[in-house]
Amino acid sequence: MTSSAAGAATRVPAAALWLRSQLRNIAPFATLIVLVALFSALSPSFPTLDNLGNILQQISVTGIIAVGLTFVILCAEIDLSVASVANATGIVVAFFTMQDASVNIANLPLPGAAAIAIALAASLALGCATAFGITVIGIPSFIMTLAMLQIGAGICAMLVRGQIAYNVPDLIHTLGAGTIGPVPWIVIIAALVLLAGHVVLTYTRFGRYVYMTGGNREAAEYSGINTRAIVASVMVISALCAGLAGMLGVARFGSAQQDEFGDFLLDSISAVVVGGTSLFGGQGGIGNTIVGLFVLGVLNNGLDHIRIDSFLKILIRGLILLAALIVNVYAQRMRTQAATTGAAGG
């Protein structure tokens, strides 16, 4: 984006330093290319258009959750309640929809729009509770969202009481499980949410405040930014994204039940971090998250295409995540060095 005069004067070392400072962005992309090449070489069924469609569908729900988490992690906070909020919201929307007679849940059928509104209000309320706990009471986000994880699970348990609901409002069913032409709606929704997240983070004043609050909370405060309002907002955004993902997820899975979103917490955090967004806040963005989503999606999907012990897959995923975290920490260190030793950065 920027080529400074100093960079031009000392081209070679400056370029090297620039590369180092961009390690955060380059490493995940390189990982993705290596993974795609690897799986393509190992399995002829992997590099097909059909399979790309599969991958896109598989990462859509995670992707929507990951948008909210990107805001949170850019602010140097964490949200461990996303999967639980998604689950609760999905169950709420099913709870207010007419279920078949065979479903043994004391549900309250309402018109579809009302059910959706109540479900979104539920995720909003959960997000506001989280925001209140963190910014007003002063509970660290790690602990606060851990509590909210339990509360979300509790809401799920109370509403379905061990049963399974199947029906969701028509609109949700279409968006979660329908297609427009060959393209699944859920992929389009995920793409739109990712795009919206990117636009907000990159081109709006609020987005700048998110980066600055995460980059140096104290300095942001001394610049007269209401950092508590920013942190509160990102927690609410995260809950709303999780809520949307939860409703669409229920439609996609075809059922609403307890513990349905178990994997999504780890997957969405992994996507954000593997993509290169700094856990220390202030660095990264939706672009990184998209790359991270594909790394995870390709990894999960590709391991299914090659003959490999299915129990080993879990271990491999763990190792890839560990490698990404190591790169994350090193990238942080290098950028700090580059910024303080006189690199012409971008």
Add this chain to the structure above:
Amino acid sequence: MNEAPPPLDLLGIRKSFGGVAALTDVDFALRAGEIHGLVGENGAGKSTLMKIIAGVHTDYQGTMRLAGRAVRFRSARDAKAAGIGMVHQELSIVRDLTVAENVLLGVQPLNRFGLVDYRAMRRIAGEHLHRLGIDVDPGLPAGALPLGLQQLVEIARVLFSGARIIILDEPTSALSPPEVERLFDLLKRVRDRDHSLVFISHFLDDILRVSDAVTIFRNGRRIETAPVAAIDKHWIIERMIGAGHEQLEESYTGEIFLDSRPDAEVVMTAEGLTAPGAFEDVSLDVRAGEVLGIYGFMGSGQLELARALFGKLRLARGRVRLGGRETKLSGTSAARRAGLAFVPESRRAMLFSMEPVFKNISISILDRISRLWLRPDAERAIAGTHVKALQIRPPLVDRPLGTLSGGNQQKVALAKWLTHLPKVLLLSEPTRGMDVGAKDDVLKIVRSLRERGIGVVVVSTEPETVLSLADRILVMKRGRIAREFAREVVSKDRLLAAA
């Protein structure tokens, strides 16, 4: 030999840091049963000497003797084993442990199962504290005690670990007057048990009240040692700043006439501001086109006062009025909207070092140049004019801020408040750690802001900073305003005498 050798004496101590002499030929002796006051300006060499005694600095020239025997510590642990204890301004009390555990830290008694014997610990600690006349329940968590008591507990611990020589660094700076009394009682009792104490402080009144002898340091040399009975505060100040001697720095001696503007419009009034533990009942006026300097030693509360005026530190009591209107400083964003601006003393606390210069400058005015969508071109343009006007080097608004030198970073921190001028600009330690050229630049910026009718408040622990910038000076002492200098001649020794 008719007299026992002193518990500690040092001969011809020299120490330099990277070629810069910190101590030059220092002789220093500490007698048994003595409280020895140590005074000097920041950088005069007193803490360097104490760090040599405590085994922190090991590469020095000269001789150190303990009770006549030459020693050379290789580590702080050596010094501790030899009976030298240190109590720092920042206490090393473990807040979550009990008083007893703190007193016996590292030497816990064990029972026959090899586990810590808490009952014996409380008993031993209780007896030890009682002997020292410290009235505190050894079972209480140390963090629950007021600061003054925590300090007494720390001294008790140092004594329990076998120290015969105790160095206290600014022990009174954060204490209330009754706490100071209690501390002095303890120090005298410890002295009367034939221990030796070194008392480092900027508070000359405290030094004079409790010490038996005083040594003055200046520019890495020991200037003079005298028994307290023979001297007074002005005698010390004269020697501390070297007035009447050959090595005079201009700002030190210069008597400055404060060109205060009592008729100028008052832009900010504060009444009865109180933040417990930091400052109490502070009232002040800030006038348009006037630089108000607030000076005090470290821990006198002026830095906290500046933070409170920017809504970063919560006030327990007091009212602030800006331009005649009562203002609630509920947070920094409220303070900014009310027309206040602040540059904190720590660079890390004010800058986004990974972000480009222009984002650092535009951050405080984003809400004025963009409602929803950012306008990076406008941001760059605004930043560009400041970079040019303040001669920030290199003049590149896209450079990450961390690549700039300290002085230039400070200018960026100022620049972010210059686009939409605030009513009152609060500057905390604006020239600390800067070279002469950068200091000069900051001076010029502040002067030009004053010309444009802004009320500027400069808080500092350095008299030179306040003297070189202020039109009116408040001196703070232990959280209260001790004196105001306005339309009168002031000099460094007068400031020091008031603090």
